[in-house]
Amino acid sequence: MAIAKKVTINDVAHAAGVSVATVSLVLSGKGRISMATGERVNQAIEALGFVRNRQAASLRGAQTGVIGLIVGDLSSPFYAELAAGVIESLESQGKMVFLTQGGRKGEHMLQRFDTLVSQGVDGVVIAGAVDRASELRDKAEDSGVPLVFASRASYLEDVDLIRPDNMQAAQMLTEHLIRRGHQRIAWLGGQSTSLTRAERVGGYCATLLKYGLPFHSEWVVECETSQRQAAEAFSHLLRHNPTITAVVCYNNVVAMGAWLGMLRSGWQSGDESLESYYEQRVALAAFAEVPESALEDAPMSWAITPAREMGQSVAARMLERIDSGKNVVKNQIMPPRLVSTK
C-alpha cells in the first residue's frame, strides 16, 4: 500500500544527470539525442519506474492522443462490435479512446460530447442514433473537434458519415437467390416506416426487375421484429402463395422466426427428412449485422454488414480528419459481405 511517490521527469533528469528538456526529447524521440545520453536516460526511466504523465504533456502540447467514442448502448451487438473495431484500430495507432454511452435514442449525446471535449479529446466518433445531430455538428464545428458518425441508416446529412450499403446488400442477396434458380422471391419483415428497410426493399425490387422477374406487392410482407410474429407471417405467406420458393428476411430475428416456422410446419407435414423438406421448400436469405450463431446449421444466405471493419474505417477516417485538419464531408458506405451457411 505504500503509494510510491510519483516519479517525475525531474527525478529522471536528476538520476541521469541531464536536464528535463533532454528527458522530454528522449521521451518523444524528437530532438537529435546522442546514443549515449539516450541510453542513460532510458536506464534511469527503467530504474525509477517512471511513467510519463500524459495529462501534463498534452496540457502544453497540442494533441492528447485521445479520441472520444460515444455509442448509444454497448449492449447492442452491432455497436459493440463496431466499437471493438474502432478501439482496436485506434490503439494500434497509439491512441486511446474514451468510451461513453449516449443512450439508446441518443438522449445524452450532447452532454457526453461536452464532457469529452472538456477532457481534451482530439476527436469524437458517434455511433448510433442521435437526437440532435445538427446541433452536435455545430458544437463540434466551433470547438474545432473533428466529428465522425457511424450508423446503420443514412438519416444524417452534411456530416462525415460511415454507414452500410443497404441497397447493395439487398441486391446481393436477391441476385444470389436468382443465381441459385429461384424465380419467385418474397420479402419478409420490417416496418414500412423504416428507412433502412426502404433502402433494402428498393434493392430487392430493383434486382427482380433487372432480371425480369415477377414482383407482387402481396409478396412483400411487413412484420414486427419478433420470432413468433415472423413465424406466423411466414406461414401465412406461404400458405396463401405456395409458389414462392425463396424469401428475403429483413433481419436475423425474422430469419430465425421464418426458419422455426418452417421447421414446425415441416414437422407437422410428416415428411421424411427435415433437411430435404426445407431445402426443397423455401430458400432463406437475410440481412444481419453479425452472423447469427443460432442459425449456423440452417441453410441460409446472409448479407452481413461487417461491423468490425466498419469500425476500422471509422477509425481511419478519424485519423485522417485529425491530421489533415480539413473538414471535407465524406459520406462513405460499407459494402456488405455475402455469406452462405450451406
Next chain:
Amino acid sequence: MAIAKKVTINDVAHAAGVSVATVSLVLSGKGRISMATGERVNQAIEALGFVRNRQAASLRGAQTGVIGLIVGDLSSPFYAELAAGVIESLESQGKMVFLTQGGRKGEHMLQRFDTLVSQGVDGVVIAGAVDRASELRDKAEDSGVPLVFASRASYLEDVDLIRPDNMQAAQMLTEHLIRRGHQRIAWLGGQSTSLTRAERVGGYCATLLKYGLPFHSEWVVECETSQRQAAEAFSHLLRHNPTITAVVCYNNVVAMGAWLGMLRSGWQSGDESLESYYEQRVALAAFAEVPESALEDAPMSWAITPAREMGQSVAARMLERIDSGKNVVKNQIMPPRLVSTK
C-alpha cells in the same frame, strides 16, 4: 471551421470582473462564494461558452475522475454488457471511463494498464481473462492505483474480484427441475478442463444428492460448445438412457443444440404436436450470460448471470476503493437469476 480560440478560466475571470481563483471556486463549488458573484461568474461562463479543461484541473488536484476499463474483447456479449453496466454506473457518478481491449487471452493487459496509468486514471477495472494477474496486482500496488477484477471464473486470488456464483446457479437450476417433478436429470456440455464447468457440475451433483436422487456418471456428458455436436450428444444420450426426463445444459449454445436435436427427433417420430412432444419428453435448463433470444419460444429455464448488474457492482466496488483508499481484498460473488421461458 473558424476554430474558436480556447476560452479559459482567465477569460471568464476577466469578463466577470473577478479573479481566476474565484472562478475556480465557483467551478468546484468549494469556497464560500456570495450569491452575487457566483451568479455573475456563471453568466460569464455561459456567455463565453467556457468548458473547463479537466486535464489541467487534475494536473494540480489529485483525482482525474477517470477510471480505466480493460476488457478482453468487446465483441463478447457478456463483457460488452458488463462494460455497459460499468460505464453506466460510473457515468452516473460523474466519472468517465477509458475503455481499452486487453486481448481475448489478456495478452495486452499489462501494456494497457501502463497506458491507463500514464493517463492518470483513478483506478482500473479488468474484465476478462488475464495473462499475468499477479504481476498486474503488483504493478497496481506500487503505483497506488485501485484495481478491481471481474470475470466468469474464480481463477484469481488475493485480488479484488467480482464473479458469478456458478455453484449456486447450478443448484438453482437443478432444484427448479426437481421441483417440477423431475427425478432423472442429466448434464450436457462443457469440457472437463473448465473450472467454470467444474463449479457448475459440483452444484448439480450436490443438489441431486441433497434430494436423494440418482447420479450416474454416464449422465454427465462432455461436449464442445457447438450446436451440431450438442445436438448429436443429446440425441445419443437420450437414445441410450431413455429414462432421463431433464437435462441441464452448460451454456446457451449447447441448449440451442439440444433443443434443435429435440425438434429434429420429435419431428422424425411423427408425433402430433411439437409442443406436446417435447414437453412430455425432456425438460431443458441452461446457464447463460445473457438470455438467448433465439430460444425465446422454447420451454426452457435459465440461470442468468446478470452481466449488467455485475458491471454495476464492479463500478460500486471501484468507487468504494477509490474513496476509502483502503486495499481490503473482497471476493464478491454475484447471485444468478432464474428465468423460465414458459
Next chain:
DNA sequence: ATGAAAGCGCTAACAG
C-alpha cells in the same frame, strides 16, 4: 468573501 501567487509535470522555443 475574494485576490495574489506558487506551482502540478511537461513541452517548446531559444540559447549555447
Next chain:
DNA sequence: CTGTTAGCGCTTTCAT
C-alpha cells in the same frame, strides 16, 4: 547535441 526558461489552465494555500 543539450541546458535554460517560460508557460499550458487550473487549484490551492495564505493573505486581505
